[in-house]
Amino acid sequence: MAEVYLNSKFVGYADDPREYVRKLRETRRAGALGQSVSVAYDPRADRVEVEAARGRAQRPLIVVKDGKPLLAERHIRQLEKNEISWSDLVKEGVVEYLDAAEEENATVAFFENEVAAETTHLEIMPLDILGYCTSLVPYGNFNQSTRLNAGSKNQKQALGLYAANYAVRMDMDVNVMHHAQKPIVETIMHDICNYDSHPAGQNVVIAIMSYKGYNMEDSIILNGGSIQRGFGRSTYYRPAIAEELRYSGGLMDEVCIPDKEVKGYKSEKDYRYLEEDGIISQEAKVKEGDVIIGKTSPPRFLSSMEDYNLATSTRRESSIGLKHGEEGIVDFVLITENEEGNKLVQVRLRDQRIPEIGDKFTSRHGQKGVAGLIVPQADMPFSASGIVPDIIFSPHGIPSRMTIAHLIEMLGGKVGSLSGRYINGTTFDAEPEEKLRKELQSLGFRENGVETMYNGQTGEEYQAKIYIGNMYYLKLKHMVANKIHSRARGPIQLLTRQPTEGRAKEGGLRLGEMEKDTFIAHGASLLLKERFDSDKTVVPVCEGCGIIAIKDDHKNRTYCPVCGDGVEVNFIEVSYAFKLMLDEFKSLGLYPKLELTSKY
Amino acid sequence: METIAKEYADKLPKKLIDEINEHLPKGASQAKIRKVFEAVQKEYESAKISPGECVGLIAAESIGEPGTQMTLNTFHFAGVAEMNVTVGLPRIIEILDGRKELKNSMMEIYLKKPYSEGKNLKELALQIKETTLSHIATEFTINIADLTIEVGLDKQKMKDLGITPAMVIASITKQVKGFNVKEKDGGISVKTKSKDESLNEAYKAKERLKDIHVKGILGIRQVLPLKRGDEYLIITAGSNLGDVLQLEQVDAHRTTTSDIYEIQNVLGIEAARQAIINEVAKVIDSQGLNVDIRHIMLVADGMTVSGEMRGITRYGVVSEKSSVLARASFETPIKHLINAALTGEVDRLTSVVENVMINQPVPIGTGLPGLVSKQKK
Numbered sequence: 018m019a020e021v022y023l024n025s026k027f028v029g030y031a032d033d034p035r036e037y038v039r040k041l042r043e044t045r046r047a048g049a050l051g052q053s054v055s056v057a058y059d060p061r062a063d064r065v066e067v068e069a070a071r072g073r074a075q076r077p078l079i080v081v082k083d084g085k086p087l088l089a090e091r092h093i094r095q096l097e098k099n100e101i102s103w104s105d106l107v108k109e110g111v112v113e114y115l116d117a118a119e120e121e122n123a124t125v126a127f128f129e130n131e132v133a134a135e136t137t138h139l140e141i142m143p144l145d146i147l148g149y150c151t152s153l154v155p156y157g158n159f160n161q162s163t164r165l166n167a168g169s170k171n172q173k174q175a176l177g178l179y180a181a182n183y184a185v186r187m188d189m190d191v192n193v194m195h196h197a198q199k200p201i202v203e204t205i206m207h208d209i210c211n212y213d214s215h216p217a218g219q220n221v222v223i224a225i226m227s228y229k230g231y232n233m234e235d236s237i238i239l240n241g242g243s244i245q246r247g248f249g250r251s252t253y254y255r256p257a258i259a260e261e262l263r264y265s266g267g268l269m270d271e272v273c274i275p276d277k278e279v280k281g282y283k284s285e286k287d288y289r290y291l292e293e294d295g296i297i298s299q300e301a302k303v304k305e306g307d308v309i310i311g312k313t314s315p316p317r318f319l320s321s322m323e324d325y326n327l328a329t330s331t332r333r334e335s336s337i338g339l340k341h342g343e344e345g346i347v348d349f350v351l352i353t354e355n356e357e358g359n360k361l362v363q364v365r366l367r368d369q370r371i372p373e374i375g376d377k378f379t380s381r382h383g384q385k386g387v388a389g390l391i392v393p394q395a396d397m398p399f400s401a402s403g404i405v406p407d408i409i410f411s412p413h414g415i416p417s418r419m420t421i422a423h424l425i426e427m428l429g430g431k432v433g434s435l436s437g438r439y440i441n442g443t444t445f446d447a448e449p450e451e452k453l454r455k456e457l458q459s460l461g462f463r464e465n466g467v468e469t470m471y472n473g474q475t476g477e478e479y480q481a482k483i484y485i486g487n488m489y490y491l492k493l494k495h496m497v498a499n500k501i502h503s504r505a506r507g508p509i510q511l512l513t514r515q516p517t518e519g520r521a522k523e524g525g526l527r528l529g530e531m532e533k534d535t536f537i538a539h540g541a542s543l544l545l546k547e548r549f550d551s552d553k554t555v556v557p558v559c560e561g562c563g564i565i566a567i568k569d570d571h572k573n574r575t576y577c578p579v580c581g582d583g584v585e586v587n588f589i590e591v592s593y594a595f596k597l598m599l600d601e602f603k604s605l606g607l608y609p610k611l612e613l614t615s616k617y
Numbered sequence: 618m619e620t621i622a623k624e625y626a627d628k629l630p631k632k633l634i635d636e637i638n639e640h641l642p643k644g645a646s647q648a649k650i651r652k653v654f655e656a657v658q659k660e661y662e663s664a665k666i667s668p669g670e671c672v673g674l675i676a677a678e679s680i681g682e683p684g685t686q687m688t689l690n691t692f693h694f695a696g697v698a699e700m701n702v703t704v705g706l707p708r709i710i711e712i713l714d715g716r717k718e719l720k721n722s723m724m725e726i727y728l729k730k731p732y733s734e735g736k737n738l739k740e741l742a743l744q745i746k747e748t749t750l751s752h753i754a755t756e757f758t759i760n761i762a763d764l765t766i767e768v769g770l771d772k773q774k775m776k777d778l779g780i781t782p783a784m785v786i787a788s789i790t791k792q793v794k795g796f797n798v799k800e801k802d803g804g805i806s807v808k809t810k811s812k813d814e815s816l817n818e819a820y821k822a823k824e825r826l827k828d829i830h831v832k833g834i835l836g837i838r839q840v841l842p843l844k845r846g847d848e849y850l851i852i853t854a855g856s857n858l859g860d861v862l863q864l865e866q867v868d869a870h871r872t873t874t875s876d877i878y879e880i881q882n883v884l885g886i887e888a889a890r891q892a893i894i895n896e897v898a899k900v901i902d903s904q905g906l907n908v909d910i911r912h913i914m915l916v917a918d919g920m921t922v923s924g925e926m927r928g929i930t931r932y933g934v935v936s937e938k939s940s941v942l943a944r945a946s947f948e949t950p951i952k953h954l955i956n957a958a959l960t961g962e963v964d965r966l967t968s969v970v971e972n973v974m975i976n977q978p979v980p981i982g983t984g985l986p987g988l989v990s991k992q993k994k
Contacts, residue, residue: 537969538674540982549976592976605951607958 020064034058034065038122041067046080046110057118066118075114076145077107078125078138086129086139087111112141127445143445144205152206154381155429155442156422164420167383175379175491176251177217187256187351187363192370192494194219195250200381200489201433202426204443218381218491219248220434223427224398224406224470225415225484231390238409239372242394248407249372249492253499254365255345257337259310261360268315270335272296272362275313281334283308288336290347296362301347303339309347309364310337337364341523342501344368368498375497380488382423384414396473398483405473406485427486428453428466434487435460514552514593525551552593560585563610565599587613621647625654629661669985671969673919676912680897683906684709708900712893715920715928717878722856724837727871728849735849741866742840742851743778744833750789751827753780764819765808766826772803780832788831796822834860858883881926889926893917940964942971 019034020027031037038058044050054069080087088111095101106112115123115138125138132139144152150169151157157165176194180186183193197216200207207213221243228238239248261270273295274288287308290301295311303309314335339345345366355361370376372388379385397405415423422442429440432453441448458464467482502520509516516525528548536545557566559577566577566586575586589611602609622634637657641650666672687706703711703720711719727733732741751757755769770782785805786798797808807826809819839854856874861867862883874880875896881889894910894917901908919934920927927933931948938944941957941964957964966972969979978984 533973534674534678537671537979537981538678540669540671540984542978542980542982542984545973546976546978546984549973553976590976592974595975598974602954605954607954612963 019058021067022064023067024070025066025068031065034060034063038065046113048108048110052107052114055114055116055119057116057122059118059121068116068118073116075116077112077114077141078123079141080111080113081126081132081136081139084132084134084136086132088139113138142205144443147444149206149210152204152444153212154422154444155200155202155204155440156425156447157204157444158447159421159425160382160423161419164383164418167385168379168381171379171383171385171493172217172381172491174493174495175217176494178215181214183254184349187349187365188254189256191254192251193254194492195252196247198489199439201487202429202440202442202489205441205446206443218489220430220487221248221407221490222404223380223408223410223486223488223490225410225412225427226398226470226479226481227411227413228390228392228398228409232386232409232411233389233413235386235411235414236389237378237386237411239388239391240394240397240405240407241391242397242405243407244372244391249376249378251370251492253345253368253370253496254348255343255368257309257364257366259312259337259362260355261312262314263357263359264315269359270312270314271332272310272312272360274311275334275336276332279313279332279334280316283334283336283338287338296350296352297347297364299347299350302344303347303366304344305339305341308336308338309366310362312336339366340521370496370498372492373497375501377493377495378408379491379493380423380426381491382420382426384410384418384420384423385493386410386414392473398470398473398479400468400470400483400485402468404468404485408490423488424466424484425450425453426488427484428457430487430489431462431466431485432456432460435462509552513597514554516551549592553590554593554596555588555590556596557586557588558611558613560587560613563612564608565596565611589613621650621654625658628658629654633657633661669982671981672915674969676915679908679912680709680901680916683901683904683908686906687900687904704900705904709897712877712896712900713916713920713929715877715926715930715933719856719876721854722874722876724851724853724856724858724861724874725872726851726853726861727868728851728866729868732866733848733850733868735844737866738842738849738851740779742842745837745851745853745861745864746840747833747835747837747855748778748780748831749827750785750829750831753778753785753831754827757823757827759816759819759823760806761816763808764816765806766819766823767801768805768807768826770804778832785829785831789826789829792829793822793825837861877926886921886924886926890917890921893920893926938968940966940968940971942966942974943968946970946974 018030018032019037021029021031021037035058038056041050041056045052045054045056051069053073053075054067055073055075057066057068058064059066087109088106092101092106092111103112107114123137124135125140126132126136127140127143129139140146147157147165148169150172151165153172154160154165154168157168160168176192177197178193179191183191194217196219198219199213199216200218201220203212227233232238244250259272261272263269274291274293275282283306287306288311290297290303290307290309291311292298297303297309312335313332316331316333345368347364348367349365351363351365353361353363372378372391374388374391376388377385378388394405398409399405426442428450429442429448433440436456440453454464454466457466462468463482465484466486467484470479470483470485471477472479500520504516504523504525507516507523507525518524518527533545533549536542536548557568557575558564559566559580561577561580561584564577564579566575566584568575568586574582576582577584577586599609599611622638625634637653641653645653684706687709701721702723707720726745728741732738750768753771753774755771758767758769759765760767770785775781782800782803782805786800789796789798789805789807795810797810799806799808807822809822834857836855836857837853841852841854843850843852856876856879858872858874858876858879859882861872862869873892873895877889877892877896880892894913897913897916898908898910901913916929920929923937927937929935931944935944935947941953941962945953945957956962964971966975966977967980969981972979972984
């Protein structure tokens, strides 16, 4: 007598739970029950769980009956001719979906030749334990699982042809790779998802060796010649959007070349690319500070008397310009209307990105790295047959990460490019490594993939044989051009008079608490003071009450708000933050009295 | 020799001079001895910390940085139920905060000679372990009719522990007053002496009975006899240093506890200081990290200078700081500011934090020396 639960609610007892479960499953396979109904028997708790609730993950498997998979040759032929579809197989009961609980009752064979008497299901394909992106990693079964995760994560950040109609789209912050290729070492997933219609990387020659220490700690060496030939070249698109907003009182923004009378007028030079309609001309090369869309807005407050008198001339400048450090070429201009019927102007800027030191690249095995040096082709190492690698990758990246598939892909890529074919690297179902080795040998190379290499600068032969091969490399969207930042002087915050924060605001680099401690630990007392000078101010202090006094520059007099005139006032240098803190003390009802003594 | 040693008496510590004496070969020439003293003094001077060196901050960094690498594991003794030890960062925090209630206190009880060789080890362990009535009882029942509490006793367990029913009765009468305790059918029956007792009170009394301490040392929850090297010792969960040291079998010189407060109460503040050093160093060593012992000593000194142990918290060491601004910059600023305002405290700006706040040179390192000028009369 086993308890039966439907959607975790008790509904009754089953005398023979195994038979009961079997019957239920039969009815489901026959189509009388929905495919999403899962039936599981837990012999330890002696209870049958029937689940039909939504939100459970299920996965398809081929049903095996009496040691034979129900999927027959007939089905495959019909599938090939498009006579039947997937849903027909499900209807017929050839394929069924199991949820996590029912999986516990199933004995699943990985391959067809592993089907035994007690087998209940057959995996459709071993690859389907992996997701979309992970299936794109060749020879994935030779990698550590964490590297597969990293590898699939990296692929999502790769630059490629993200949409065929990118030229007419107005996407924010996108990249398009110029000469994206289909990988030589591919998996079945590349075919299934039409990877050659949206590729995201390039096949390159890669050598595993060190080069003057510029590829240590996961950095890579790029061949300058390869870059000139177009390796890793991409275009970065960035839009600028302006809208003619409507305000109360019938006032609205206006896209135009701003008048010189407008409040906040920049300079004539900044507006030089604008056409008569106030929008920049196509193919204009713009740099930081240049205005892309000229726009003026009505004055903010109409209440004060001044504004009534000069109402027409006090419009504000609200143009869209390029921010600090940005540059590009105007690619596309679009004038349209938004949902409220306001005029909407979108301008797309384009910027060609040639690989430079600091750009991020990766293979498909979670072996990401940053370009550490670009070497002229003449100085790159070359092989006996005159092959010059596009990328030099450090050997120290391999042992601890155990990405064997990275090495096999290089071998496969080498064979593929030499014999002019694609190599199948599908996880669990790939061309075996031995076969690749043999083929490489028959092509006249060393069976293990290493070659004699020569120093590009001296021409001397390297003592070690270098492992060199072809593999698929991806350029990731993290490029230094978008991240580089430095500041010597710049904007400060209004409240604290300290430097602003963040690259977008041209901010300072914070010398934080722990950094401060290192200064103290070194006893560098005066250097520390200088570092924190960013908000130093001179404040007048009343000698009578010790509260900050007032200096009136107009009347050229100093006085204390408490003691009044005729009190001695001295000036001290403190950080503005301290002055703010004194103000906060006062707001707490505390009296912070400064007692001044002469330092000398 | 003697004359040179006298010359250096106020330049070198006595211990160093004695050490030189000890190691000098007999009949060394005066010139050589002088050379030795000169070299020793040079080394001694160079090992001194220069004035203005901020040792506290360096100690903080030296302990804090390895602290970031420590793991948060608690360590379990295999096979012993409920015996685990706080290690790693939580233990360090526990010590430095000067907590009174430890998460897992433990003792290492070393034994005197025949016992340290394994004599009567098990008996001794059982003698130390705290036994309450609930440990040896099979059941507690309340007889509703005459409101007596009947306690069934586990004969076997009592025999193992060497407890007789009479002992149990004695400890009950001693620890709770106002009850008639009798032996009854191998168990014990407890009845209140007062006339008008309700069932509710009987129930409360029953709960109280469960915690009656029958045997062993209060607070020792678990014992684990252990062989370390050639010697047997007892490790306990729970701690009671004072009572354990009373036992004649115990080697009082080496027996310790992880509860530093107990050490302070039993052995005094100097012992507590050493215990802090030992315990912190033990944790750091066990994590495979390397911190110079002098940093730990400085922290331990700071915690114990006042003659009473203080944790490095806003209630402990930090509350002792003389500067209002320095206290306010560490947790609960408003409390410190308001109290300072009430008493009209003056901040002399003599330490680091305050001077960083107002952007003045901090009086440390290069900020410390000032010019002293002779005043004209």
